[in-house]
Amino acid sequence: MARLTVRDTLTTAALGPRSRVSRSLLSMLGVAIGIATLVAILGITATNEARLRADLEALGSNVLVVAPGQGPNLEPVPLPETAPEMIRRIGPVTGAAAVRELEGAGVFRNDLVPSTMGGGLTAVAVQPELAAAMDLHLHRGAWFDAASVTLPTTVLGASAADHLGVSVPGQRVWIDDSWYAVIGVLQPSGLMPDLDRAALLGEDWVLTGHPDLAISRIQVRVQTGTVEAVRDVLDDTANPGMPRAVGVSTPSQLADAQRAVDSTFQSLALGLAAVALLVGAIGIVNTMVIAVLERRGEIALRRAVGARALQIRTQFMLEAGFLGLGGGVAGAVLGLLVVVVYGTWQKTIPAPNFLAAGVGVGLSVLVGVIAGVYPAVRAAQLSPVEGLRSE
Amino acid sequence: MTHTAVAPAVELRGVSKTYATGSGDLTVLRDVDLAIAPGEHAAIVGPSGSGKSTMLSILGTLDAPSAGEVLVGGRPTAAMSDGERSDVRSRSLGFVFQQFHLLSHADAVANVELGMLYTGLGRAERRRRAVDALTRVGLGERLDHRPTQLSGGEQQRVAIARAIAHEPAVVLADEPTGALDQATGTAIIDLLDGLADVAVVVITHDLVIADRFARQVRIRDGRIEADLTAGEATAAGSEV
Numbered sequence: 001m002a003r004l005t006v007r008d009t010l011t012t013a014a015l016g017p018r019s020r021v022s023r024s025l026l027s028m029l030g031v032a033i034g035i036a037t038l039v040a041i042l043g044i045t046a047t048n049e050a051r052l053r054a055d056l057e058a059l060g061s062n063v064l065v066v067a068p069g070q071g072p073n074l075e076p077v078p079l080p081e082t083a084p085e086m087i088r089r090i091g092p093v094t095g096a097a098a099v100r101e102l103e104g105a106g107v108f109r110n111d112l113v114p115s116t117m118g119g120g121l122t123a124v125a126v127q128p129e130l131a132a133a134m135d136l137h138l139h140r141g142a143w144f145d146a147a148s149v150t151l152p153t154t155v156l157g158a159s160a161a162d163h164l165g166v167s168v169p170g171q172r173v174w175i176d177d178s179w180y181a182v183i184g185v186l187q188p189s190g191l192m193p194d195l196d197r198a199a200l201l202g203e204d205w206v207l208t209g210h211p212d213l214a215i216s217r218i219q220v221r222v223q224t225g226t227v228e229a230v231r232d233v234l235d236d237t238a239n240p241g242m243p244r245a246v247g248v249s250t251p252s253q254l255a256d257a258q259r260a261v262d263s264t265f266q267s268l269a270l271g272l273a274a275v276a277l278l279v280g281a282i283g284i285v286n287t288m289v290i291a292v293l294e295r296r297g298e299i300a301l302r303r304a305v306g307a308r309a310l311q312i313r314t315q316f317m318l319e320a321g322f323l324g325l326g327g328g329v330a331g332a333v334l335g336l337l338v339v340v341v342y343g344t345w346q347k348t349i350p351a352p353n354f355l356a357a358g359v360g361v362g363l364s365v366l367v368g369v370i371a372g373v374y375p376a377v378r379a380a381q382l383s384p385v386e387g388l389r390s391e
Numbered sequence: 392m393t394h395t396a397v398a399p400a401v402e403l404r405g406v407s408k409t410y411a412t413g414s415g416d417l418t419v420l421r422d423v424d425l426a427i428a429p430g431e432h433a434a435i436v437g438p439s440g441s442g443k444s445t446m447l448s449i450l451g452t453l454d455a456p457s458a459g460e461v462l463v464g465g466r467p468t469a470a471m472s473d474g475e476r477s478d479v480r481s482r483s484l485g486f487v488f489q490q491f492h493l494l495s496h497a498d499a500v501a502n503v504e505l506g507m508l509y510t511g512l513g514r515a516e517r518r519r520r521a522v523d524a525l526t527r528v529g530l531g532e533r534l535d536h537r538p539t540q541l542s543g544g545e546q547q548r549v550a551i552a553r554a555i556a557h558e559p560a561v562v563l564a565d566e567p568t569g570a571l572d573q574a575t576g577t578a579i580i581d582l583l584d585g586l587a588d589v590a591v592v593v594i595t596h597d598l599v600i601a602d603r604f605a606r607q608v609r610i611r612d613g614r615i616e617a618d619l620t621a622g623e624a625t626a627a628g629s630e631v
Binding site for chain 2: 003004007008012015018019297298300301302303304305306307308309310311383384385388
């Protein structure tokens, strides 16, 4: 009989927050910050991942890298010298080239530079096939040809050329204790960013001086859509004798690595969001406890005109729920805005997480209602007689 | 007068009220019998501390007696659940307080409507009755005024409208003129005493006000000292 309609219940519960607007807004702040953090972090990590994926897609996800693995005794097993040629014979492979790192070889402007001032530049021996396989483009000069690959010549990465102060081919640089002629300078490469700070040497020439220099890795380019198929046969092809001692990776594993980093960051941020939500809940509890104290007269009056204890309890829990809802909606909107602004700033397509925003709003209502339990129980237990005497 | 076939609107039977305090029990009401007939207007008069406010709270089922029975419309309330007692208040009782107890952020109509919120009446019906009641108390022109925009007397009129809008059997008024000047207070008493078809119980410490009512119940130290009709009260004089 005396049950309130849903509309009456909601209107009654909305009365409190509406009559004390600034306090209500302040008590929503904690929850809003929590939800904004949640929505923003999830959106930003999703935006990052989408961009990384898009970058890899643009570069070509059809790249595989073969590297030496470990034998049963955990000793490194070098790749056979025949591996690059064998790999090139796999049908869908459009290019493959070996890269050998000359560890400890310094790269200097000339022989007078102290060896401690290498600037972090590295020297690598490459096969001429590398340029075609990995889409390397020259800024100036020329790539290795059949003749220059057998001579002391070098092609410099973009940053390495800057560092050495070599802007045009035809100059000499001091690498691995001998003079090399610069024949070309590379453009920055998206697929092989590590070549940026390297001096590339012709493999044939290097092997005359270091006949035992092992293959560090083989860059493999395949036809689109054949990555999985080629991947399955690469180890057998590269080292038929010990296929298990061959490591094969794809750049998309970079994305996985990135995701692992992101997920650490994400858990940290979600933890922060949880703390903010907790603080928000405490804020709501405080506001509601004070509201109950202040409104003893109103509560007593409601009891006098026939409100049941349960209806008083419901009213105050809903009031707290409204505070949560307000905070949640504000936080979700703010979080989504942050993601959009971040995406615009990073010049990429933002990936706002609407599901998280929705769940966040629901979560805030829940937090509000739970925060309202204690004040609501206190309100319902107030003696009407004492409440009417206050004021 | 109380021994009619019709059940009293409210009735106390052997009601006592004792509060536990730090220095032992404090008895505020002792074995009080009181019946208010339907439509009867009565004043409960006594000095402060005589227990009259407690009596009103118990009559209004806002407080429970330590002993004895409270009947509203002939129905005992002791065994009722909180919900049932709340329903009794929402339907059969109306309250008027010294401090008005109006919601400051709601206008006059909304304040009167609040008195019917828990009765089960629909929104439109509540509004209609609220406007009616405000018109009856002479505030038909000030429906959308907030309490801060009304004088003390007008605020008390809103409170009276709130107490009568749902057509209760009894209106219980606790020092309704306590916060008002004498002229305004007189007007409020006129208004309360002029209510027809509803029992009115006014609590006051003021014999002049009590004299306005057909029945005077004088209490002192928690006991009913005298229960007089208007004529008897005048004869008994104003010694309280």
